[in-house]
Amino acid sequence: MGLSPWFVFLCSVLVQVSSILADTDSGDTSGLTGIAANWDKNTPSNWNGNDPCGGKWIGIMCTGNRVISIRLSSLGLSGTLSGDIQSLSELTYLYENYSINSSAYTHLELCSLAFLCRILVGCSFSGEIPPELGQLSQLRFLSLNSNKFSGSIPASLGNLSNLYWFDLADNKLTGTLPVFDGTNPGLDNLTSTKHFHFGVNQLSGPIPSQIFSSNMKLIHLLLDNNNFSGSIPPTLGLLNTLEVLRFDNNPQLSGPVPSNINNLTKLAELHLQNSKLTGPLPDLTGMSALSFVDMSNNSFNASNVPSWFTTLPSLTSLFLENLHISGQLPQALFSLPAVQTLRLRGNRFNGTLTIGSDFSTQLDLIDLQDNQISSLTVGASQYSKTLILVGNPICVPGSNEKYCMAPGQSNLTPYSTARNCSVLPPQCLSNQLLSPTCICAVPYRGTLFFRSPSFSDLNSASNFVPLEQDMKTKFAKLKVPVDSINIHDPFFNANSNLQLSLELFPSGKVQFTAQDISDIGFMLSNQTYKPPSMYGPYYFIGQQYTFADDVIGQSKSKSTNRLPLIIGASAGGAVLALAVVALVIFIARRKRTPKRTEDRSQSFVSWDMKSTSASTIPQLRGARTFTFDELRKITNNFSEANDIGNGGYGKVYRGTLPSGQLVAVKRSEQGSLQGSLEFRTEIELLSRVHHKNVVSLVGFCLDQEEQILVYEYVPNGTLKESLTGKSGVRLDWRRRLRVVLGAAKGIAYLHELADPPIVHRDIKSSNVLLDERLSAKVSDFGLSKPLGEDGRGQVTTQVKGTMGYLDPEYYMTQQLTEKSDVYSFGVLMLEVVTARKPLERGRYIVREVKAAVDRSKDMYGLHELIDPVLGAAPTAMAGLEQFVDLALRCVEEAGADRPSMGEVVSEIERMVKMAGGTGPDSASNSMSYASRTPRHPYGGDSPFDYSGGGMPSTRVEPK
Template identity: 75%
Template structure:
């Protein structure tokens, strides 16, 4: 077929553009194919010359792409995948896509064709499925980071072919099966004699640990097999790993048998974790292991013995944890005099006789826990020990003893509050925008935030700020060494998590600017994830999980723009330009016609709200601003996918930035949404009335061009529900939960008691409680709310609406709505907060579950099985829980008159918070936490509505 003249010219231009480009055509095609499988890509990925145009994250040698570094730079939208087009980049040496949670799916087997690849860094993504066997073909691979994903299935035996591998990290996945070894045909992990890091913790690996897996030729320094399901015994070949520095076998509940007697060959070992297994035989002899700093062998079944001699022969020991092992005899005084010792946790043994700490105890010794032993006396010589000593459960603590060491709480030196980096502000600190935080240098900026997980720290005194000051200084120096534009580092809230990792929040602030660019984030993410940064030795191995960073000008290239890349080169050719412009004009005109048609249709359906003559149909405004459609279109970048932060029953929610710099959330309705015009008007009217720090603020709304949109303050940490279910990455311990629930209660109490007239929310639930950057709770979603008291009564007859599981049974039966209906919903929320369970799931109702399990004669009222495991089950760490449960059950009394008013609820939660040692302040006054991009914090769950004309399809039985 003969080409028309302009098509012929177009084909010539395309060919010429490839010839003139600095990048190999195969590599260009591969990158374009990869980008097509993502919903977003860096802002300057346009054109057809990645090398010449210096695409963000792309490095080249000559005309070939040799490095892709895009850590944390792919934002928003639905999850993307890694396309099989990756095989086109045959010269690729480094691939870093880490910290992109919206990148998932299965890894393509074609990744095994990248014969030059040395670094494969996919940590902190959402990849799933099995790890491809083809990765074993990457013969040049040195670093393999696949941790913190969702991989399932076995560890590929083909990894044993990676003879140059230095670091192998498969932790924090869902891998199953055993550890593969060489079977005469297929390779195994025992072939990896040059590898120094085996990080396999927090998976579902099982089976016995084969003795062949370890040999004297191996150079392992980190062996992490914790938090799995291994069974059988520890192999004696473990003693051949004389280079080992960190060993974790903890939390393998079926691991049994004796510890190999040659374990003390590991003279370089610094951290030894064997706790929470079923190990038997004699207590291991650790004589000669002079490098040991941290030892935990608690909760095993070793043969009972007296205190071993090696107790006092470990000069580097900071932490000795030997709980519930049945060890007897008298504790040697020299144990307390070890120069580095910080913590002794020896509860649940048979230590007896006289406790003599002496006067020469170590200056760093902060805690001695000897609960539940057989100590009959204590001798005090010289300067008494004035730190934390716990002897409850020993004969010395007779019933009624008033000695402070006989109490499990209220010690003379309780743990210091979590560390927070000091802000160096002279005088009054500046007021930052909602999207910014105050840096340690006392400047306002948008930090890169995330969480550091240290897998084997060598210290246990978390109150010693010298460790964190050292880490801050060292980390900043390393960033500057790698020329990252970093001004300062902030660390916050260190704690030991359920996996026995030291976890702390990290904030990295930019230097010389308010906000990091895409390349900056890529560089910082690479430094932290690819272990380019090495922390001080006391912190041990770590991994990093980032929060999504919000770039100031996020640009998403549409498919039409991708398809028009080759036309850019033809700008100088007049004919091609004319044709392109004409075509573009035709498309634009057609789209505008369609848009006008759609807008007219929507305007007709919307007229009932904003065009009626009756005053009651027009929102009554008190301070909310009216936006035009064009204004909101501009601040959300034309409602781009990059700014899409979730979907609720009302429609989509978009992030936007006002000209003032304020971040907002724009909730845009869609045709057929579950929230109608009445709810839309209700929310505008009510939120424009209320102003409280625990109620989400309405910035404005839009009634322009047939649109109905609500504009709220932007709340970065999502919903309470997402935190309780672990979806948000925000961890809430007991004190944090109390502060969040206190803020929620204050918000509801304001609606009931200070708003004029009073307001009943009618849909209190965990997905309608938002958490800001400092975990300050904000009550949201007022679409179902009602005003009370306008007629002098405290109730109103109304159609029953609410959400299944939280609904007040009295309101449902009588259709009489009072403020005590909110109290009932709040009581359900109280129970949800401590259990992290849905109120109603598979026929199990949380109120009934708690009533059934409740036993007030036991610790924590016997609710151990119902409590969220994240909270832990130690009564001493859950101060005030019993009073909390009592309050919750008062709130869910069947009769509304028997429920306390919210003002009384607030006072009681403040008292409980003080009992827990957290003070009565709200979260905003006490802490901050790395924020995240919420999925749909403004839409909430679609409320289950109940008509007063009949029963719901599956009725809730509250008790």
């Protein structure tokens, strides 16, 4: 019996409608389905249907209807990567972190992806690297590290002229480094590449001199733990952009170090240990950026103490063991401001060891075993850290001096993130752990490997807290739901890499989703996340994540059984209903009605008002509500000409109200519900605080799925931009005092006159704006916190803020008081004096100033730290000493020892009078303006600005 024409018609309609509804290119869908068919384990739970893009398949990112990214991390997948991948012709990111059989990963399949920009593989590949990779002309990242590749580096990779990141480390590669031979390309062609990571292989032969040239942009050159022979080529000195250099653990590397190595003035880490280098000890004079130096266990000529010992202001770690250096150690070596570790055993240092009383507070270890030191002068304050003099004449037999005892195992435990619970911590289930914020959850675990950190002390929180804070900042900007981070058990492994155990805890839920894990793994593995420079280059290996509810649990057998069900349903007459439903869905997806906007607006109203607590209801005095059409009109449809800034949340536009008032329109990325708490907080607080030194909120918009804030327009940018010279505004000393005074008054108002009092929580130079008269205005209240009706005491809250400005007492206790703002303000004051970032390359401005202050000298001996723009004459900086004293009181470790902001205001007012300031806040005569179109301050760099949802789908350019 034949099918009726009506039934055939409905089936054809169903097929056509299904095809229309499937937003994803059919070739891409087929390719992904074919790839999944070759996995041994179950596919991600929502990999079904025929619309990966519209269905938001786990790990799949799209632009339009084309798949551009596959990100599968720690999901427990295994099997082969089949030839179906060549169907994905628009694929630009390929990141797999699962067990994969590379035998099916053929050369031609990879090379058919003509537009592939990044390959990030952390799997178990073996065999040789396909030379056809050299055909991927758009390749930007090539990361094949931590696999089992063997054979030589293909010369064809020299064709990858767009390569930025080149990582072949931790494999079994052999042979020489390929260079252009007249016919075949080589690595010397990669002049734009910034990272050569070839360490921990079996590469051999001489390092070719032509591989380096003055037009190369290399910043990381890692050739450690190989079998290179011959000498280091003198062309190395041409790499004036180099920041990290590792030639260590090449036992056949010999000859002298090139004499022009001190041309590398940007070099921060130098590793030459455990080779056979000869000739004179390298002269490091002028290399002021050096923080880590290790040249131990080489065959350099015997020499006296080099003069450069005391001229490296950034030095944290100096390792010079078994090098036959003689002479008396200079006292100044121990007072270098950042020094942490001195390992100088097995030399011929002699005479009296004088440490002095002004040794660095960071200096934890002085190892001088097996030298010729005959006496010791420590100094008045008695160095109490680890000093080892075993094997020196000063340690006569039977000596019971502590420094003459054989060093035992350190009783210091490596750093671990502090956990502070205000109440008795809960009992967690067997698959959960207690987070640093005392919440039971299932963490995502993995290991971070840092290949060249600039520090050596593994016990100090100051070496790891910046990493925790920086990671939280990046996760917040990218909308990754991470509540807290636990770092523990750091150690240096056999390859001299710093290895950290990492645990990430989810925010607002007990465990991450598969999409969360995909995003986090991708972010940590494709260098989207860049740690502070003090940690150097890194890579990440994630562990498999176990999902409680079978998130990865859709079996193939169930998938294969869907066809009979569909046929049976069709035979039962459900085709008509399905077609109707499909058409309705089609219409709903293609037609956006006003009701959706209305529902969105309604949701904000109910969200704002549903709490019974009066403190949760926004107080909107003075702030008006704008419609989206109004804001579109005043910004000329958000035109590029009015684009004056960018932030993690979106863009800022200049606008002009009908009254003629200029405003700054801060528009979060459309369609995102993220950042609602910060958005609401800023509306609620700014609408009820009014002070000339606090930025004014004009209004806000919740119309048409938008979150927009409208501020007064502040034309002269941020204090940070003025200090760095980016804004074109130059501030002399008197003007800086007035700006600091204005900011202090704004904060004092928040603490002492607002009702209830408010703690800002993110005081920093980029949140202090300068108006047309260069008066200061405190801005960005997204992290602010009311102190409560009594206005005093403390609030237990999750730690938020910006690394470098963050109050350490608040960080350790999670107890927030107004004194946390005082600490941040003290850091800002030091920034105003020095024009230096609070935390940069491991140097903390608070620590540097404390170490450098000498109150017996004019200007407290801070000439080297003071911003050169201010000049060095004491008469030009009247009140400087009092200013520094006040700043150091503000950054006392204990909040109780810090002044109130009211006291700060009073003292700065006296300093303004000392500096000759009179009259209202106005521009100093010695102040100059540059003609410019400033980037607007509301585009700032707050680590907790809310941004568009999800991970970026376009390439993130590395710095």
